Amino acid sequence: MTNNKNNNSGIQRDLQNKLVLITGGAGGVGLECARHFAQLGADLLLIGRRNDQLKAATKMLKKEFDVRAHSLAGDVRNSAFAQQAVEYAHKALNSSIDILINNAGTIFRGDVLKTDDEQWREVIDINLNGVFYFSRAVVNQMQDGGAIVNISSTCGSRASAGLAAYCSSKAAVNMLTKTMALELAPRKINVNGVAPGAINSPMLFSKHLSDINDANIIKKNKDSIPIGTIAEPKEVARAVIFLCHEKHITGEIIALDGGFTVA
Template identity: 35%
Template sequence: MSKIPPQTQNRLPGLESELTPPAEHIAPTYRGTAKLAGKVAIVTGGDSGIGRAVAIHFAREGAKIALLYLDEHEDARNAERLIAAEGAECLSIAGDIADSAFCTDAVGKVVERFGGIDILVNNAGTQIVADDLTAISDADWRLQFGANIDGMFYLSRAARPHLKSGARIINTSSINGFAGNARLVAYSATKGAIAGFTRALAKQLAPAGILVNEVAPGPIWTPIQPASFDGETVAGMGEETPLGRIGQPSEVAPAYVYLASADGSYVTGQTIHVNGGMIING
C-alpha cells in the first residue's frame, strides 16, 4: 500500500471518507463461493474499517447484511453501495449500541426485515489515548466500555432468542487485550473483557450448537487510528510488527468469513490473531 502520510481526524470513531490513502476493504483476488448463501448477518460498525470489510466479504459470500453504525451517514451510504454491488440486500440502522433499548429495537428490525439472524458480528468500538491513568476521565472510561463491551452484551442478549443451532457470534477483540498498550489502558481493559465474554459465552451456547469466537487484529488502517493518535504516530503505525507495516481491512475480514461459514464448524471459544506477526506472551 502507499505510504501513510501524517494525518488526524477530529471526531471518534473517525470517518472512512477522510482516510489518505483509502483503505482496501476487499482484495481484487477474493472470490466468493456462496459460503454464506441465504444467511442473515448483523455487522456493527459496518459503515467503515473492519466492519465494512466484513460486510462486503459476507455479501460476496451470499449473505444479507444488517449494517449498524453510530452516525457516520455518508460512510454508511458508501458501504451500502458496495454491498449492493455484490448483489446483496442491506438494511442500515443508525444508533448507539451502548443504549440497551436501541440494541433491542435494532434486532427487532432485522428480524422483521429478514426473518431471522444467523450471524452476529460485534465489531463496533472506540478508543481514547491517555498517557497517564489520571488523564482518563470517568466519561472517557464509560464511553469506551459502553461502545466496546456493553453494546456487545446488549446485542448478543437481544439476538439470542433468534439464534438457532449453527448460528455464529463473532466479536472483534484486539492485540491490546492480550499485550496491553500503555497509551490505551481503558481500551485494552475493554478488549480483555471481550476475551472473557467470548470464552464464557462459547461454553454457555455450545450445547445449543451456537459458536462464539473472536478476531484480534493488530494495527489496521481504519478511521479509528487518525481519530485517536497524533499524525506522526499514525504515519509510523505498524512498523513495530515483524511484517513492518500496517494491515488492511481486507486482510482481516476473511478470518470472519472462516468463523461464520461451515469451514469453522469445529471452532468455538477461540481467538484468531491477525496482527502482522506480533507475539502474544502468556
C-alpha cells in the same frame, strides 16, 4: 476411517442468504467484512450512528454485489436499541439474525490519570457493553447453528501504556467471547474473536494526543511488528469469514498481528 453416522460433521457453514448483522458496519473493518459476506451471497444489516454513512454503504453493497443490504441507525450503548435491531430484522426483513459481527468500537488515548470518568465510560460502554447488549439480544432469537465474531484487539491480551480503557474493554470482550462460547456450544452457536494489531483503518489514525501524521503512525507500528507491515481490513474480514465458516472452532481469539503478541 470415517464413521458414516457422523455424516453431518465436517461441513462448513453455508453463508449464502444468511442474515449477517455487523455493528459499525459502515466503518473501515466493518464495511470490508460486509463486502466479503456480500461476495458469498449473504444478506446484511449494518448498524452505526451515522445514517448517511450507512445509506452510502448499503447502496454500494447492493450495486456491487446485488445482495439485500439494510441498515439501522442507533447507538450500541443503548440495550433497547439492540432489541430494536433484532425486531427490525424480524418485521422488516422477515428473518432472524444468523451471524453477528460485533465490530463497533472506539478508543481513548491517554494515561489513567488523564482519563476522566466520561472517557472511561464511553470506551467501556461502546467496546464492551455494546458487545454484551447485541450478543444477548441476538442469541435470544438466533436459530441454533449460528455464529458470533467479536472484533477484539491485541490490546485485549497485551498491555499498552496510555490505552488503559481500550485494553480493559478488549480483555473483557475476550472473556465474554470464551464464556458465551461455552454457554452456546449446546446450541451449536460458535463464538469467537479476531484480535488484530494495527490495521490500516480509521481507528489507527484517530484521537492521537500529539500531531503525529499518518505516515509516522504507520512507521511506528510497523517497527513493532515482526512481519513488518500493518494489516489491511480485508485480512481481518477473511479471518472473520473463516471463523463463520468453521463449526468446530469456538471460544478462540485469533491473533492477526504479524507476530506482535508472540514476540
